[in-house]
Amino acid sequence: xxxxxxxxxxxxxEELLGDCVHCGFCLPTCPTHVLWGQEMDSPxxxxxxxxxxxxxxxxxxxxxxxxxxxxxxACVTACPSGVAYDALIDRTRVRVEQEHRRPLPERALRGAxxxxxxxxxxxxxxxxxxRAYQASGAxxxxxxxxxxxxxxxxxxxxxxxxxxxxxxxxAVPELVPAVGRAxxxxxxxxxxxxxxxxxxxxxxxxxxxxxxxxxxxxxxDQGCCGALSGHAGRGAEAAGFLQALIGAFERADxxxxxxxxxxxxxxxxxxxxVLSEAGADDALVRRGRAFAAGVVDLAEFLVDLGPVAxxxxxxxxxxxxxxxxxxxxxxxxxxxxxxxxxxxxxxxSDLPNKEICCGSAGVYNLFNPGPARELGDRKAxxxxxxxxxxxxxxxxxxxxxxxxxxxxxxxxxxxAHTARVLDASLRGLPVRSLLGTG
Amino acid sequence: MPDTAHPIPAAVAALVPRxxxxxxxxxxxxxxxxxxxxxxxxxxxxxxxxGVVVLPTTAEQVAAVVGLCAGTGVPFVPRGAGTGLSGGAxxxxxxxxxxxxxxxxxxxxxxxxxxxxxxPGVANLDVSRAAAPHGYYxxxxxxxxxxxxxxxxxxxxxxxxxCLKYGFTVDHxxxxxxxxxxxxxxxxxxxxxxxxxxDLIGAFTGSEGTLGVTTRITVGLTRLPERTVTLLAAFxxxxxxxxAVGDIIAAGVLPxxxxxxxxxxxxxxxxxxxCDYPAGAAAVLIVELDGPAVEVRAQLAEVTRLCxxxxxxxxxxxxxxxxxxxxxxxxxxxxAAVGRISPAYIVQDGVVxxxxxxxxxxxxxxxxxxxxxxxxxxxxxxxxxxxPLVLFDDAEPGAAERAxxxxxxxxxxxxxxxxxxxxxxxVGVDKACKMPRMYSPDDLATFDLFxxxxxxxxxxNPYKLLPTPRLCGERPGVRTGVHPLVxxxxxxxx
Numbered sequence: 001x002x003x004x005x006x007x008x009x010x011x012x013x014e015e016l017l018g019d020c021v022h023c024g025f026c027l028p029t030c031p032t033h034v035l036w037g038q039e040m041d042s043p044x045x046x047x048x049x050x051x052x053x054x055x056x057x058x059x060x061x062x063x064x065x066x067x068x069x070x071x072x073x074a075c076v077t078a079c080p081s082g083v084a085y086d087a088l089i090d091r092t093r094v095r096v097e098q099e100h101r102r103p104l105p106e107r108a109l110r111g112a113x114x115x116x117x118x119x120x121x122x123x124x125x126x127x128x129x130x131r132a133y134q135a136s137g138a139x140x141x142x143x144x145x146x147x148x149x150x151x152x153x154x155x156x157x158x159x160x161x162x163x164x165x166x167x168x169x170x171a172v173p174e175l176v177p178a179v180g181r182a183x184x185x186x187x188x189x190x191x192x193x194x195x196x197x198x199x200x201x202x203x204x205x206x207x208x209x210x211x212x213x214x215x216x217x218x219x220x221d222q223g224c225c226g227a228l229s230g231h232a233g234r235g236a237e238a239a240g241f242l243q244a245l246i247g248a249f250e251r252a253d254x255x256x257x258x259x260x261x262x263x264x265x266x267x268x269x270x271x272x273x274v275l276s277e278a279g280a281d282d283a284l285v286r287r288g289r290a291f292a293a294g295v296v297d298l299a300e301f302l303v304d305l306g307p308v309a310x311x312x313x314x315x316x317x318x319x320x321x322x323x324x325x326x327x328x329x330x331x332x333x334x335x336x337x338x339x340x341x342x343x344x345x346x347x348x349s350d351l352p353n354k355e356i357c358c359g360s361a362g363v364y365n366l367f368n369p370g371p372a373r374e375l376g377d378r379k380a381x382x383x384x385x386x387x388x389x390x391x392x393x394x395x396x397x398x399x400x401x402x403x404x405x406x407x408x409x410x411x412x413x414x415x416a417h418t419a420r421v422l423d424a425s426l427r428g429l430p431v432r433s434l435l436g437t438g
Numbered sequence: 439m440p441d442t443a444h445p446i447p448a449a450v451a452a453l454v455p456r457x458x459x460x461x462x463x464x465x466x467x468x469x470x471x472x473x474x475x476x477x478x479x480x481x482x483x484x485x486x487x488x489g490v491v492v493l494p495t496t497a498e499q500v501a502a503v504v505g506l507c508a509g510t511g512v513p514f515v516p517r518g519a520g521t522g523l524s525g526g527a528x529x530x531x532x533x534x535x536x537x538x539x540x541x542x543x544x545x546x547x548x549x550x551x552x553x554x555x556x557x558p559g560v561a562n563l564d565v566s567r568a569a570a571p572h573g574y575y576x577x578x579x580x581x582x583x584x585x586x587x588x589x590x591x592x593x594x595x596x597x598x599x600x601c602l603k604y605g606f607t608v609d610h611x612x613x614x615x616x617x618x619x620x621x622x623x624x625x626x627x628x629x630x631x632x633x634x635x636x637d638l639i640g641a642f643t644g645s646e647g648t649l650g651v652t653t654r655i656t657v658g659l660t661r662l663p664e665r666t667v668t669l670l671a672a673f674x675x676x677x678x679x680x681x682a683v684g685d686i687i688a689a690g691v692l693p694x695x696x697x698x699x700x701x702x703x704x705x706x707x708x709x710x711x712x713c714d715y716p717a718g719a720a721a722v723l724i725v726e727l728d729g730p731a732v733e734v735r736a737q738l739a740e741v742t743r744l745c746x747x748x749x750x751x752x753x754x755x756x757x758x759x760x761x762x763x764x765x766x767x768x769x770x771x772x773x774a775a776v777g778r779i780s781p782a783y784i785v786q787d788g789v790v791x792x793x794x795x796x797x798x799x800x801x802x803x804x805x806x807x808x809x810x811x812x813x814x815x816x817x818x819x820x821x822x823x824x825x826p827l828v829l830f831d832d833a834e835p836g837a838a839e840r841a842x843x844x845x846x847x848x849x850x851x852x853x854x855x856x857x858x859x860x861x862x863x864x865v866g867v868d869k870a871c872k873m874p875r876m877y878s879p880d881d882l883a884t885f886d887l888f889x890x891x892x893x894x895x896x897x898x899n900p901y902k903l904l905p906t907p908r909l910c911g912e913r914p915g916v917r918t919g920v921h922p923l924v925x926x927x928x929x930x931x932x
Contacts (some may be wrong), residue, residue: 009883016853018781019777021482021774021777021783022478022479022482023480023518023521023523023582023585023587023773023774024476024582024585025582025584025585025774027519027585028561028584028585037539037540037542038467038493038537038539038540039468039475039520039537039539040475041470041475044520045475046476048474048475049471049475051472052471052474052475059469061469061471061472061473062471064669078775079774080710080711080771080773080774080775081774081777081778082709082710082777082778093625112915289588402561
């Protein structure tokens with residue numbers, strides 16, 4: 001028994017590196033390779049750098065190229081050899097955070113971002129001042145002046161991507177009972193960014209689930225899922241958040257945990273790996289495995305469940321944007337399109353270059369505003385080329401990023417989460433309810 | 439590894455300031471870890487750290503870099519997407535690696551003249567994507583078509599599954615802008631097909647970077663067929679599959695592609711992309727038919743009948759793009775997919791006359807049994823282009839050497855049966871020493887004269903394509919004296 005290798009134990013780093021046969025199939029869908037056309041900023045090149053530095057010091061150059069990676073996982077989809085680039089880059093980032101001393105301003109920014117974003121309540125506190133700031137007209141002034149760009153490109157990005165906020169809807173109750181006969185009892189993740197900036201998406205999600213016959217449990221004591229931290233090499237922090245979240249949903253006693261934020265869902269599905277890499281004990285790793293097995297994206301869950309609620313027509317041309325952590329991270333591409341196509345009179349277009357990241361990538365756009373902005377502009381142009389009036393996305397980060405790029409380009413295209421579109425159809429709301437801001 | 443271990447050679451270091459002036463600061467890579475990332479192309483058992491890497495963005499920059507090399511005698515190696523499988527883009531440790539990965543503009547799609555003008559770094563598939571709205575595509579389709587560059591395709595004269603009907607890259611190139619090894623930027627051909635005179639485009643295509651670097655390529659586009667149908671036929675033996683191939687060609691049907699995979703290749707593809715080929719198949723044939731709908735319908739009936747007669751136990755027909763893509767997925771991913779079932783492998787590339795297919799495959803099976811080295815077969819059956827994948831465990835002592843032996847013996851089999859040591863992967867560094875198995879010393883000396891006419895200093899991708907004593911050692915059969923033409927005063931030795 002003890003001689004057999006544990007199939008669930010994380011495979012050694014060298015072995016993961018060895019899976020790469022250097023075929024280069026990952027190059028064309030890597031956003032940084034698309035931008036810069038150099039090997040070091042491609043997955044194949046980064047794996048080479050990982051191998052070079054594995055038994056050696058982390059060079060400044062290598063860290064730069066690891067930091068440039070958006071973690072979009074398009075390469076994982078493209079790889080015919082099954083290279084676990086996600087595990088490779090996550091472990092590499094942990095190593096970078098442990099061994100590499102960043103310059104002070106960078107450290108300060110990272111500290112501030114991680115003191116804020118994984119904390120729903122702190123993010124919510126920001127809503128008040130942000131609303132006042134936007135209402136005052138100072139927002140337009142600041143954008144025109146370019147002042148923030150000079151002080152801090154990261155702060156400027158944060159300002160630009162902040163959505164126009166209206167008064168928040170009431171918080172989702174702890175239990176939303178199914179309409180009619182209950183077909184399932186599900187937990188619902190609120191998410192940090194979703195909850196702070198797009199609370200209406202959460203309201204819509206709970207409403208859809210209830211209308212489709214689910215008892216929806218929304219644990220009050222849920223916090224961050226740890227995905228943002230995990231993608232930034234803060235493995236222990238990510239594991240801590242996960243442990244708390246697992247507890248909250250275990251107590252909720254639900255069959256599935258429905259997630260409407262692609263980044264969170266993708267991270268939560270890897271709970272077992274994140275915990276075990278952070279050195280959690282076996283019992284916790286096992287709980288992580290069970291937890292991860294219950295995690296499901298909203299669209300995936302609804303398509304599996306099958307529709308019962310009536311869809312009202314929404315005469316609208318939409319374009320569906322594949323969030324990387326849904327398509328590449330969770331393999332969910334068909335289901336959101338199926339859901340949208342099930343709405344009478346609504347049409348769905350694909351974006352050209354749909355497999356390329358929009359540049360949001362968690363908090364990437366705060367740490368690497370230059371390439372993030374360029375990718376955002378490309379995505380906005382691709383979205384505009386569809387001629388659709390509404391861009392539909394399954395991830396709050398993408399929505400913030402693309403809406404800001406569309407605004408920059410002067411493209412009159414609204415952005416909404418899949419849940420809001422379906423919710424509008426179920427409630428028979430007019431098309432204009434989706435085309436307004438917010 | 440610290441920089442002191444692989445310093446830039448002095449002759450190259452002296453060029454760096456001027457290279458920076460040409461390509462800009464971010465277009466020249468000098469530090470070891472970045473140079474090292476370029477140490478191989480798609481075949482990783484040949485590695486060299488380049489002296490310096492340049493990433494030019496214009497033809498003028500390429501010409502200036504090559505001119506600088508010519509003036510100083512520093513060798514240069516062109517590189518496209520780095521997907522080649524013969525080490526054609528293996529860097530020179532004391533030379534300049536010239537990557538065209540930033541030259542990826544599609545300059546023009548000209549549907550009226552049925553051609554496209556592109557920069558060399560444009561991915562093969564992107565030409566087809568850009569041409570599709572006009573009803574056209576670019577026919578040569580190497581398995582790596584979404585990655586590999588058109589410039590690399592020209593250098594290697596790449597083929598693909600569909601070259602059975604549509605030919606290789608050389609059949610589609612109409613015009614080339616080339617920087618010759620002396621740094622001159624010249625234009626060959628143009629949009630019109632078939633210029634008179636010596637076929638310089640033909641000579642350049644497949645020259646593997648030994649005659650210069652392309653900076654702009656005009657390729658012919660092919661009209662998208664009215665109808666395309668893909669048939670998957672499963673057989674219980676390779677022999678039966680091989681018989682079907684012969685029968686199809688003999689019946690006068692010219693499919694756009696006939697591909698064959700054996701059980702081991704199918705296993706790898708299943709593991710990688712879950713292509714869901716018929717269970718229990720010892721061989722599958724993928725036959726693609728395209729053209730006018732009526733013709734395709736008639737051919738499909740004929741091919742289906744011939745497969746059944748040869749013993750296929752299941753056939754599937756895919757008519758829509760999604761279904762066809764699913765059938766092709768297994769085949770197209772097969773090379774890289776072998777990584778799922780074997781820690782290491784060698785992709786071999788050889789050609790045999792179609793009539794020798796069954797015999798050669800049997801001999802490969804015997805070789806495999808004798809050596810204990812597994813061989814998976816994926817190949818373009820229609821034109822006899824074999825791609826044996828020789829599997830081994832690189833952690834096992836001696837396994838790599840035994841695999842090399844099997845791989846080499848397969849090439850001997852190909853030559854022995856009247857075939858070639860490469861169908862489409864090129865010679866590069868990997869097979870340069872095998873050229874004497876196919877060519878006489880006089881043949882090789884003639885190649886060398888031709889090469890020397892354009893590259894007298896020998897700085898354009900040296901040690902590739904042709905055997906040299908440095909690479910292969912002095913071998914019996916390799917001419918070391920003067921060429922007969924030189925001896926008789928009819929040619930000048932460069």
